[in-house]
Amino acid sequence: MPKFVDIDSLTEKVNPDGNEQIQVSSTQKFVWKNVLMNSGGFIGAILSYATQYAIGNTTDRQTIISMLGQLFYNTGSRADSFFRFVCGSVTVPGGTPKQEYFGVVFYDAYYTRTYAVFFGFENGAVPVTFFQRSGNYVTDSPVDDNFVTNIINGTAWTKLGTLDFTTPLKPLAAEKVLVAAPTLFDETSASTWEPSYAQNLQELLNGLLYRTGLRNTSDGLNLGFRTVCADGRIAIIANDSTSSKYSVFLFSGGSVIRTYRIDQSYVMDWVCSYSSDHDIIDSIESNGAETGMLDMLNISDFATKSYVKPNDGILTTFPSGARLIIPGENLTTNVTSGTLTVKVPDLLTAAVKSGPFRDAIIDVPYSVNVVFQKQNGIVYKADDVDRFTATSGRKVYTIHFVPTTTSMTSITFRAFVNVANYK
DSSP: OOOOGGGSSSOSSSSSSSOOOOOSSSOOOOEHHHHHHHHHHTTTBBOOTTTTOOOOOOOHHHHHHHHHHHHHHHTBBBBBBBBEEEEEEEEOOOSSSEEEEEEEEEEEETTEEEEEEEEEBBBBBOOOEEEEESSOOSSSSSSSHHHHHHHOOSSSEEEEEEEOOOOOOOOOOOOHTTTTTOOOOOOOHHHHHHTTOGGGGHHHHHHHHHHHHHOSSOOOOOOOOOEEEEEEEEEEEEETTTTTTEEEEEEEEEEEEEEEEEEHHHHHHHTTTTTHHHHHHHHHHHSSSEEEEEGGGGOOOOTOOOOOOOEEEESOOOOOOOOOOOOTTTEEOOSSSSSEEOOOSBBBBBHHHHOOOOOOEEEEEOOOOOOOOOOOEEEEEEETTTOOOSSSSSEEEEEEEEEOOSSSSSEEEEEEEEEEEEE
């Protein structure tokens, strides 16, 4: 019987064949290829559809299967949390024959749902489409073409949405990216603000954006600025082409923002002396003239010029009373008959208004009757709104809101109603 020796005294067997025997106790041994063949099940490794893919039952083939099982286990394909890549061809109704799809399918054990993310090559386009289905369907079919067909053309999977890359992604001007708010200033509308007034915080932020180059100009060029950070303080230094002084916004810790004006000679000295951020901030506080201070903890309302998110509703039935509609709301329905009665609030609060007024939209089939509740001094209707009829298509009502007060608590307004027919 062989005895244990110093392992460094042994030579390596460079061409193992799997028949090597290893002693594991005083009475037992194992053969290495049997370890490879049988260990997969004990460590939880799986190979989906291994039985359907008839690889064969020879010892060598079973060893390959076991090793592949361990490989799949280490790449995430496990009995409790699978995923699967699929690449298949499928004929989509109305499309060109045999369109190609590549995707990943994975099971979420927490929500007990299977999700599919497909990259489709359809008629020259490359959309990304998202699907889901209740339960674990990662192993729905061993054949990729069949699996893809079940998802794309079947009724059991729910399509969540599509991201289409056919439209070129173009660089946009800052004023288009930021849409309605914050307001972007240009050279004819100076960023004036008074830090002691809480409602002007948005104006301050607009000024910061202006200083960092986000402005409404034809050429899009920005003036220079520099940011420094040290000892828990951050300063934004911006030059002004109309002055020899620089503007500084200093975030000095906590919720406090201080503003300074400092002569350009100090800024040039920082540049020439390669001053550290710490020295620059000290210089601002020592040599700059403080022009204002704002403590954000004392501000109760940040929404002077904020976004308002539209409320979108799909009506499956019409309420017995009047349906209240607020600025920014979008209503639609496919109910083809009946009467929808609409009213607007008598007053609006800041929470409901939540920023700039936006039009409300009501979209109904041509055969639906829309009635606006009479509200004198509030609702104004264009001629023939109440008598407007159509014989096909959809009727779209627009309600345009105009405030008649500067109050932020009880906001009075007028609502102007128009209608158009779309076929």
